[in-house]
């Protein structure tokens with residue numbers, strides 16, 4: 272249950288920050304937070320990461336619904352007791368729902384985190400993307416731990 276609450280807070284934080292950006296910033300406006308490193312830039316994306324599959328909204332609805340159903344199924348059936356796995360699923364769930372709300376009500380995703388990693392202007396993203404990426408990383412860590420445990424069991 273706690274993991275649905277985590278997902279809810281991620282959605283709430285994501286939607287609140289996007290609302291602030293839409294309400295207080297012009298499209299394309301950029302506010303330097305840390306010169307040459309971190310800016311708040313009001314941006315919209317009609318695609319997925321790096322703007323791929325632009326305007327394929329139905330594809331995004333289908334993928335997101337599959338992702339959400341799969342996560343709830345795993346949280347209920349296979350992730351009991353594996354807290355890192357459950358945490359990764361709640362982060363991915365929150366991120367997917369956050370961007371889904373944008374896609375349904377705005378037909379585009381609001382992005383505002385604009386970082387320059389060295390000179391490369393990394394794609395502008397949002398809280399939902401961060402939660403998705405953190406969730407994906409945590410899931411990889413969980414899978415590596417499980418693979419190690421399997422190996423140790425075999426070696427015993």
Ligand SMILES: CCC[C@@H]1OC(=O)[C@@H](C)C[C@H](C)CCCCC(=O)CCC[C@@H](CC)/C=C\C=C(/COC)CC[C@@H](O)[C@@H](O)C[C@H](O)CNC1=O
Pocket residue numbers: 316318319320321322330331334335338366367370371380381382394395396397400401403404407
């Ligand atoms: C993060 C997933 C993208 C997110 O997927 C979603 O919504 C999911 C729930 C639904 C999609 C239809 C399906 C995912 C397609 C897979 C994908 O895309 C490969 C992802 C790689 C990823 C490692 C996991 C790298 C990093 C990305 C970025 C940096 O993220 C910190 C760039 C984000 C900016 O391009 C920003 O404009 C994106 C915009 O906000 C819309 N966001 C989405 O489509």
